[in-house]
Amino acid sequence: MKERHSIAQVLIVGGTHGNEWTGAYLVQKWQQHPEFVRRSTFETTVFLSNPMAFSLNKRYVERDLNRCFHVADLNNPALSSYEDQLAKTIAQTFGQSGKTPVDWVMDLHSTTANMGQTLIVDQHPFNLRLAAHLASQNPDVRVYQSSVVQRGLRTLCPLNCTIEVGAVAQSTLHADRFQQTEALTYAILDYLDRYNQGEDLLTQSLTVYRHLRSIDYPRNQAGEIQAMIHPKLQFQDYQPLHPGDPIFLTFDQETIPYQGEAVVYPVFINEAAYYEQGVAFHLTEKQEISIE
Amino acid sequence: MKERHSIAQVLIVGGTHGNEWTGAYLVQKWQQHPEFVRRSTFETTVFLSNPMAFSLNKRYVERDLNRCFHVADLNNPALSSYEDQLAKTIAQTFGQSGKTPVDWVMDLHSTTANMGQTLIVDQHPFNLRLAAHLASQNPDVRVYQSSVVQRGLRTLCPLNCTIEVGAVAQSTLHADRFQQTEALTYAILDYLDRYNQGEDLLTQSLTVYRHLRSIDYPRNQAGEIQAMIHPKLQFQDYQPLHPGDPIFLTFDQETIPYQGEAVVYPVFINEAAYYEQGVAFHLTEKQEISIE
Numbered sequence: 384m385k386e387r388h389s390i391a392q393v394l395i396v397g398g399t400h401g402n403e404w405t406g407a408y409l410v411q412k413w414q415q416h417p418e419f420v421r422r423s424t425f426e427t428t429v430f431l432s433n434p435m436a437f438s439l440n441k442r443y444v445e446r447d448l449n450r451c452f453h454v455a456d457l458n459n460p461a462l463s464s465y466e467d468q469l470a471k472t473i474a475q476t477f478g479q480s481g482k483t484p485v486d487w488v489m490d491l492h493s494t495t496a497n498m499g500q501t502l503i504v505d506q507h508p509f510n511l512r513l514a515a516h517l518a519s520q521n522p523d524v525r526v527y528q529s530s531v532v533q534r535g536l537r538t539l540c541p542l543n544c545t546i547e548v549g550a551v552a553q554s555t556l557h558a559d560r561f562q563q564t565e566a567l568t569y570a571i572l573d574y575l576d577r578y579n580q581g582e583d584l585l586t587q588s589l590t591v592y593r594h595l596r597s598i599d600y601p602r603n604q605a606g607e608i609q610a611m612i613h614p615k616l617q618f619q620d621y622q623p624l625h626p627g628d629p630i631f632l633t634f635d636q637e638t639i640p641y642q643g644e645a646v647v648y649p650v651f652i653n654e655a656a657y658y659e660q661g662v663a664f665h666l667t668e669k670q671e672i673s674i675e
Numbered sequence: 676m677k678e679r680h681s682i683a684q685v686l687i688v689g690g691t692h693g694n695e696w697t698g699a700y701l702v703q704k705w706q707q708h709p710e711f712v713r714r715s716t717f718e719t720t721v722f723l724s725n726p727m728a729f730s731l732n733k734r735y736v737e738r739d740l741n742r743c744f745h746v747a748d749l750n751n752p753a754l755s756s757y758e759d760q761l762a763k764t765i766a767q768t769f770g771q772s773g774k775t776p777v778d779w780v781m782d783l784h785s786t787t788a789n790m791g792q793t794l795i796v797d798q799h800p801f802n803l804r805l806a807a808h809l810a811s812q813n814p815d816v817r818v819y820q821s822s823v824v825q826r827g828l829r830t831l832c833p834l835n836c837t838i839e840v841g842a843v844a845q846s847t848l849h850a851d852r853f854q855q856t857e858a859l860t861y862a863i864l865d866y867l868d869r870y871n872q873g874e875d876l877l878t879q880s881l882t883v884y885r886h887l888r889s890i891d892y893p894r895n896q897a898g899e900i901q902a903m904i905h906p907k908l909q910f911q912d913y914q915p916l917h918p919g920d921p922i923f924l925t926f927d928q929e930t931i932p933y934q935g936e937a938v939v940y941p942v943f944i945n946e947a948a949y950y951e952q953g954v955a956f957h958l959t960e961k962q963e964i965s966i967e
Contacts, residue, residue, distance in 0.1 A: 408926065411899075411926075412926045412927075416927075440951075495844040495847055550844070552787040552842070552844035552845060552945075552947050553844060553845055553846065553947065554845065554947040554948075554950065555787055555945055555947045555950070556900075556903040556904070556945075557903070557904075557909060557945070558903040558904060558905060558906045558909060558924045559906050559909070561903060561926075562928075607703075608848075611848040611849070611850040611853060612848070612849075612850060613850060614850045614851050617849060617850065617851070632850045634700065634704045634853075635704075635708075636854075653844075653847055653848075653849070655844050655845065655846040655847045656846075658846070658847070659732075
């Protein structure tokens, strides 16, 4: 137990995207009732990360806050958009060289895709152990491993995760999704608390959905989309997609099949915010990994 | 047949709310392929009504376009917002005193509520006959009768309807909803065409859901919502709500029951755009009416 690096400062963030209401309203709840996120072995801070975007009911004001945490960007004084300034302030406060460096960050998101209760983690062994424990406790929890590090807000410190719960429309609250996000947050806090107390919470293995690549909508030369997610793919996140399975339906009712050669597992299917990013869905491979 | 007032000019509008993509993309399809909405007995015009809101991916730029068609507002030169100007231009073009007065308007909307395939009509006998015919053809079609005339775009002429299909998240396309909206539009065009040709398409009766009143979310003194749609009410549009049934769940997990005295039928439950309008859902009464 004494050899462990203990978690002293925990940060819970919501509203990083201002039209994803689940996390923003949970943060407001916990700011009024901090007892729900208080644990005996660490300090918890809750924080509405993009208040202007939330009050405008937009994903972001000028730039996606969750793409603003590259070290080079944080150190670039020429970047002065609202979100760039916000990211710098957040990093100066909670980052590793900040005033109150945090040991654990979780960022609460929602999605219009049918992602259920998803944890997004990187490959850090601590984060994988936590994900494995949560997945063993709750079979509905899915773990998505993004191989491309986008330097989102959660990368303020090495120990972190993003929670993505859906499907829920932007700018709405969906009580089931709200309660699932809340329960997942409490399960993580409990894990950190028990870890600090020296408990051995090791789970031997974990199923992860590892990012392979992103698929864009078919578009014309002007960049306008020419097809929709096929009805047979809509809401089928984490389900196997076989070569030849339908993925798109053109506006003229033509089916476009998946042309890959292996079975893959699409995620973030028809996420509203990803149209402008050129992403209809991400493809993942399903892997069983051993946990050290 | 000769006594009938025939329909000569038909207007199909989409994108009145710029983040309701179903109608906007259908309009773009039909602008490229007018043959789909062409019929032998009338002229069809298709029209993206709020292009700036659509390109900004917002419901509206300055003001909800679908609340700008009061005659007094159209005649008030002091009203100069983007949408007020747009409404005046649209009325001057397609209104009863405009350059190309239309005989029929249908406005294509989507909603985050589980409204299925909804026609919104007023009490004009022609509109009710059309609704009755469509409902008799397709048992999934529901007819919502808004008693409060909001002077939406469709009121450019007395013969009109609004189509609302959902649930679909704002700023997304959902292929099933797209196809349902498209099929409903073609069914209406076919009805108008057969009407013009003197066919008797009378259906004896129609089930309508008639607007009673709107219910807002519980709010604190600052106007902030204090509860969500209860999980047992979410997506239950058009289902009977009995006195004592749960309607809201507070953030502290307290259930708030319906306190009315009669069975009612909620609609537009958890429509994203209605949070700012103070509407959690509308209550309707279900009525069987005779068609003349």
